[in-house]
Structure formats: C-alpha cells, structure tokens
Amino acid sequence: MPKPEKTRWYCTECGADSPKWEGRCPNCGAWNTMFEERVPTASQKGKTSGRRADHQHAVPVSAIQGGEEQRIPMPSGELNRVLGGGLVTGSLVLIGGEPGIGKSTLVLQNILSIKSRRILYISGEESAAQLKMRADRIGRMSDNVFIACDTSLESIFTHIAEVEPQLIIIDSIQTIASEMLDSAPGSVSQVRECSAQLLRYAKESNVPVILIGHINKEGSIAGPKVLEHIVDAVLQFEGDRHYMYRILRGIKNRFGSTSELGIYEMCQRGLREVTNPSEMLLSQSPEELSGVAIGVTMEGLRPFLIEAQALVSTAAYGTPQRSVTGFDQRRMNMLLAVLEKRAGFKLVQKDVFLNIAGGLRVNDPALDLSVIAAILSSNIDVAISRRTCMAGEVGLSGEIRPVTRLEQRILEAEKLGMERILVPPHNLKGVDRSRFSIAIEEVNKVETALRLLFA
Ligand code: TYD
Ligand code: MG
Numbered sequence: 001m002p003k004p005e006k007t008r009w010y011c012t013e014c015g016a017d018s019p020k021w022e023g024r025c026p027n028c029g030a031w032n033t034m035f036e037e038r039v040p041t042a043s044q045k046g047k048t049s050g051r052r053a054d055h056q057h058a059v060p061v062s063a064i065q066g067g068e069e070q071r072i073p074m075p076s077g078e079l080n081r082v083l084g085g086g087l088v089t090g091s092l093v094l095i096g097g098e099p100g101i102g103k104s105t106l107v108l109q110n111i112l113s114i115k116s117r118r119i120l121y122i123s124g125e126e127s128a129a130q131l132k133m134r135a136d137r138i139g140r141m142s143d144n145v146f147i148a149c150d151t152s153l154e155s156i157f158t159h160i161a162e163v164e165p166q167l168i169i170i171d172s173i174q175t176i177a178s179e180m181l182d183s184a185p186g187s188v189s190q191v192r193e194c195s196a197q198l199l200r201y202a203k204e205s206n207v208p209v210i211l212i213g214h215i216n217k218e219g220s221i222a223g224p225k226v227l228e229h230i231v232d233a234v235l236q237f238e239g240d241r242h243y244m245y246r247i248l249r250g251i252k253n254r255f256g257s258t259s260e261l262g263i264y265e266m267c268q269r270g271l272r273e274v275t276n277p278s279e280m281l282l283s284q285s286p287e288e289l290s291g292v293a294i295g296v297t298m299e300g301l302r303p304f305l306i307e308a309q310a311l312v313s314t315a316a317y318g319t320p321q322r323s324v325t326g327f328d329q330r331r332m333n334m335l336l337a338v339l340e341k342r343a344g345f346k347l348v349q350k351d352v353f354l355n356i357a358g359g360l361r362v363n364d365p366a367l368d369l370s371v372i373a374a375i376l377s378s379n380i381d382v383a384i385s386r387r388t389c390m391a392g393e394v395g396l397s398g399e400i401r402p403v404t405r406l407e408q409r410i411l412e413a414e415k416l417g418m419e420r421i422l423v424p425p426h427n428l429k430g431v432d433r434s435r436f437s438i439a440i441e442e443v444n445k446v447e448t449a450l451r452l453l454f455a
Helices: 077-083 103-111 128-138 153-163 188-205 226-230 278-284 329-343 365-380 406-415 446-454
Strands: 007-011 034-038 092-097 119-123 145-149 167-171 209-214 233-238 245-253 261-267 270-273 292-299 302-314 322-325 350-356 388-390 420-423 439-442
Touching: 007 188, 034 188, 077 233, 077 245, 077 261, 092 103, 092 188, 092 226, 103 119, 103 128, 103 167, 103 209, 103 270, 119 128, 119 153, 128 145, 145 153, 153 188, 167 188, 188 209, 188 226, 292 365, 292 406, 302 365, 302 406, 322 329, 329 350, 329 365, 329 446, 350 365, 365 388, 365 446, 406 420, 420 446
Parallel strands: 092 209, 092 233, 119 145, 119 167, 167 209, 292 388, 322 350, 388 420, 420 439
Antiparallel strands: 007 034, 233 245, 245 261, 261 270, 292 302, 302 350
8 A cells, every 4th residue: 555645834924933833833833824835855855864965075274275255247337336346156046026026127137238148047937038038128138048947957957958057047046846745946945955955956067046036025035035144145026016116125135245235227128237326215296395204224134214194283172183004003192292392392283194114014113213204394394404314212201312324324325325414322333434424413312302403
C-alpha cells in the first residue's frame, strides 16, 4: 500500500510550519495565514546523510583573499545609489512591488542599456512578444539581452547553461517552480526552494541574479518572510498608481545603506529619473495652505515625509465634532488637550478634522508635532512653509520627546528638499551635524515649536 502523503501547514507571512491547521500562526501571530502543502521527501530535496564530497574547511579570517566586492554599475543613477553603488557580482537582489507599478519596466530599461554584458531575462508572466513591445515603447534595443519565457526552474538552469549570462533576471519569483516539489508556483516551499537554488548558483558562479517579486495587499513581499532573509538586498518599488511618481527604497542591503531612495516618474516612454525630489511634494499643492504640516514618519525601517492636514472650524452644534482619518483618534484628543492646557488655545467650541494625506495610516508617535502644528495652523489660518518639516513625540506636559532613528529622518527630509526640520532636543548625540545642509532646530516644548513656526 502506498504511504499516505505527508503534509504540513506553512505560514505565508513568516514561513513557520506546523503539523496541523491553526487560525493564528504560532510563530508570528498573523491570522489566517496557514496553508497546507506537501512535505518534500528527502529524495526530492536531494538530501544525503553524512559528509559532502565537496566539503570546504573553515579558514582563519586573516587568510581569506579579496575584500572589496566587485560592482556592476547600473545605467540608472537612482538604482545605482539604492544598490549602494552598483550591483555586486554574485549577489541575489529582490525587487518587490505591487503589480503594475513598473518593476519589469525598471529592470528592462536598465538591462537594455548595459552593452558590455550578456544578460538573460526569464519571464514567467509575459510572452516574448509582449516584452518586445515594451522594449519598443521604451525605445531601446540590444543584442546581448536574451529573453526566455519559462516557469520551470530546471529549464531555467538549462537556459543559463546555454546562454552563459553575466546577469540573470527572474520575472517573477512567484511564477517559477521546481519540478522536484509538488506544490504550486508561489507557494512557500516553491519560493523558498527556487530562491535558495538561485542563491547557490549566484554564489558559486559569481553571476548576480535579480529576482522580481510581488507584494500582497498588506504591503509585504508575497511569499514567506524567509525570502527576505535569503537574498542579499531587498528593494521596494512603490507609489500610488494614480500618481506618476515611483519610489525605489532599499529595505535591506548587505552591501550598502538602506537610507537611500530613488525617485522615478512613469512617462509614456518608460521611467524617468527625478533628480530634484522636492518637485514631487510641491507639484501636488503649489501654494502654501493653512492647516498643513509636513511630518517625517517611519514605516518599519523606512522614513518618509507625510502631510498632516487639519481643518478647525467653529462648532455648529453643542458638542464639537472630532473626525480623524489615518491617525489614532484618542491620540488626537490627547494632543488637543495638550494644546489647550500648554499653549492656551481654546478648542472646546471648535470642530476638528484631521487627515493624513495619501490615505496612509500611521502609528508613529513622531507625527505628533506635525499634527499639533497642522491643527494650530488651521485655527489661526497661518500657513507653514512647505520647506519646513518636523518630527517629535509630544508628551502630556507638552514636552517634545525623542524619536527613533532621527538621523535617518533628517537624511530623508534633506533628500526630499526640505530646508528646515524641527527635532526633539538631545536626540542628536554623537551625530555629526556638519554633514547635513538642512537647518536642524531643536525644540524642547510645544510652545517653542509653535513660536518658531508661527513667529
Ligand atoms: P510594469 O513594468 O509591467 O509593472 P510590473 O512589472 O511592476 O507589474 O508596468 C506597468 C505599467 O506601467 C503599465 O500600467 C503601463 C505603464 N507604463 C507606462 O506608463 N509607460 C511605459 O513606457 C511603460 C513601459 C509602461
Ligand atoms: Mg511585470
């Protein structure tokens, strides 16, 4: 009698497994993320017991040759910078983003301009004709870019052996599958296995591999978190599809900093680099309006500038209205109480509406200061300069409290063309201020901040 097939339940968020179904992942606590998959048998995995024939001995660190990694410069300067100065040979890079954001365009546009290397582009999503149409649209052509439409990992390695490329693109990792495993493309075990094999190839052959990956609606890279641990660098391509702007961020980079970001604009003929990033903020509202304050927030490890918009008007009814989108209502009530008590503003008979621009939801307490500034700006009808931004948590007694990763926030503000930033006091110890050209003003109390803004 054939043995019954073994299955396990894998979490699509973190890759943890469990022998039975669970509503909540025992490892990361995410709800409804456990899916059943067949367990690969030892022969499928190609595992053997005992010592490997190609066993390599450990060596003292001083005896290791080399040091400086070799980098391949990318034609796009923004991409180069986010990579930390070029693509490192033998590295595995993941470019993630929502469908339709322009990942394929970004990669194709870049590789079509590299003339000195043989490049293999594996497309699991589009036909060769579609790729040709895109290349025509971008207006570039190349003889050293080879296209193969395939979804089997084994035949991808055959293509690699035939073409002998010096750079490999996999578009996308969720569409390819190894024949050794039974599970469907995009499942946890397939994504893990395929990327592990590509990683091994990259390290052994010293050929860099770029993986393109999709992002699920929660904003994390679809497939397990383990994918992020496997690769050397994770770049995220993001932006609102209704706007033309796209931002490329480094989320993880073993060969460079993650505080860099690249900005592009999607045009009729491909992506254009945006060299003056402040145009992105300014173009959306050219005039200075009251009730708007720009805060610097962090999403995980990623800083970005965001607008807090407030409208304060005389209450039409007995009980004033408080309405909030994208921010915690109780926190806003607390901030209103601080404003009333510490800065002496009478908001009791006022309706207050607060909105965080862009439809984002933020939980970062560093946005407190910009929320207070936006409310006050609307109340007294005085606009705040669009070149000023701020970051600071507001305490109950009106003091400005330190925020996390202030240096990164300042870098982001500077990168986006801000001229002045208000920051908490004593938060910059050990930071070399002379490397910033932005004016950094330390404020210790809400009163001081407001005086500076509305002097
Ligand atoms: P694409 O690179 O296919 O996105 P992804 O690979 O991330 O799914 O980009 C798709 C969008 O970009 C599509 O909606 C059309 C638009 N686009 C332009 O506006 N201009 C162009 O020159 C190209 C090639 C695409
Ligand atoms: Mg694509």
